[in-house]
Amino acid sequence: MAIEESTFFLTVSELAAGLRDGSFSSVELTEAYLDRAEELDVPPFDLPSEPREDHQGKLATMVTIARDQALEAAERADRELAAGDPRSILHGLPYGVKDLLDTRGVRTTWGSGIFRDRVPDRNAAVIDRLEEAGAVMMAKNSLGEFAGGNTSSALNPWKLDRTSFGSSSGTVSAAVAGLIGFGIGTETGGSIVFPASAVGASGLRPTFGRVSRFGCMALSWSLDKIGPVGRSAEDCGHVLEVIAGRDARDTSTADRPFVFRADPGSMRGKRLGVHRSEFLLSQSETTRRVFQEALDVFAAMGMEIEDIELPRFPTGALFTTIVTVESGTNFRSLFDDGRAAQMFSFNEDRRAGWMAGRMLPAADYLTAQRIRNQLVREADEIVSRYDAVIAPTWPNGAALRVVRDGWPIPARNEWEPPDEVSGATPRLNYIANLVGHPGLAIPCGFDEDGLPLSLQIVGSPMDDQAVLDFGMAFQRETDWHRQRPPFPWRE
Helix, strand or coil: CCCCHHHHHCCHHHHHHHHHCCCCCHHHHHHHHHHHHHHHCCCCCCCCCCCCCCCCCCCCCEEEECHHHHHHHHHHHHHHHHCCCCCCCCCCCEEEEECCECECCECCCCCCHHHCCCCCCCCCHHHHHHHHCCCEEEEEECCCCCCCCCCCCCCCCCCCCECCCCCCHHHHHHHHCCCCCEEEEEECCCCCHHHHHHHCCEEEECCCCCECCCCECCCCCCCCEEEEEECCHHHHHHHHHHHECCCCCCCCCCCCCCCCCCCCCCCCCCEEEECHHHHCCCCCHHHHHHHHHHHHHHHHCCCEEEECCCCCCCHHHHHHHHHHHHHHHHCHHHHHCCHHHHCCHHHHHHHHHHHHHHHCCHHHHHHHHHHHHHHHHHHHHHHCCCCEEEEECCCCCCCECCCCCCCCCCCCCCCCCCCCCCCCCCHHHHHHHHHCCCEEEEEEEECCCCCEEEEEEECCCCCHHHHHHHHHHHHHHCCHHHCCCCCCCCC
């Protein structure tokens, strides 16, 4: 059966409905996604690699396409679905996962040539949960080496010369380009929400401790999170329900089950805190108008909207200190045996930072954690006054992928925002990451260049449902999440 092109852009619930009503089988759907990925994604060079400019129009969002394993899983899903034994709404749906999570029998490279041939004999906890739910793993998605900031081979399907901005960029670009049904990303300081902003995806950073990180490369054990990426906020909720939960192998996980509610209900009377200063950061009148019109949508739902001011902390310095020390410790073996010298050239500064992190005085690390604890107290108090708080995920549309000076190439670590105490940075995002608050990035319009703009909705710890409710309610009133990049891709 031929799969219509529009099928590739359906939401999780729509794809699941197609499987239930016989519009297509899991094998047919999976094979169609695989064929599409092999046609549109595979670049004329091997991944993982440094960012290249010789893509020949291919998106390079996938390090490995796992055709054989995916079709085997899809055949099993069809047998179980035919027997009337659906495991979850994800049963039979093809997905991609950032190439940081171990997948049994499928190479997991961490985006680095050092581990180009690494094939795990186990699954990450998240992969096991998705397998138990009947989902079909079809691809390992590209990223910056060792989750390296915003440098990635993955291109932005809205315009190929623009950054895909963040180490989960392969996952979000693949979702928006209709190459996977949904995806799994990771975030330390913005690696789900920033690329979701750049390409117009819906991406959720769950509460810290909501999802087990067992079997996932550790960058910063006190900051790393794993979360879903999709074409709607509802997609993210369905996936989070499957992957969330306590895991004794990750002692940071909380014993707080998550049961997703797909209907946000009436939003009238809900309290929304608006970090107004971030809505004014863009120099573009068009962009500022788009953000204001998005706020007007929330107001029209009958919400109580109130401006807030977030505390000013040296978030860049806190991230740099904490992540550099923790990642320097995590990757010590690469220095002990000399393999660190094989890291890609764009990671030279990062390699030096890890070396420095291993020598940083313990007092500096402990001071950073003490300041962070104070930030937790202040941020929790402010956010708890509202059902959610909101700001632009990023002040503008995606920047040029290759630039002479600054972001995104040469690479800059995502946890080092420029001039972070001036207020001219996405303060809500950096605070939420340090504190562990859930955050949902959703598309809200386009800039004058036709590039997506995005809002980030943040809630109190373990109130992931609230941020999903706000996202679903917004997407009930708008269709920005339904927009898809024109093909052929714009150069």
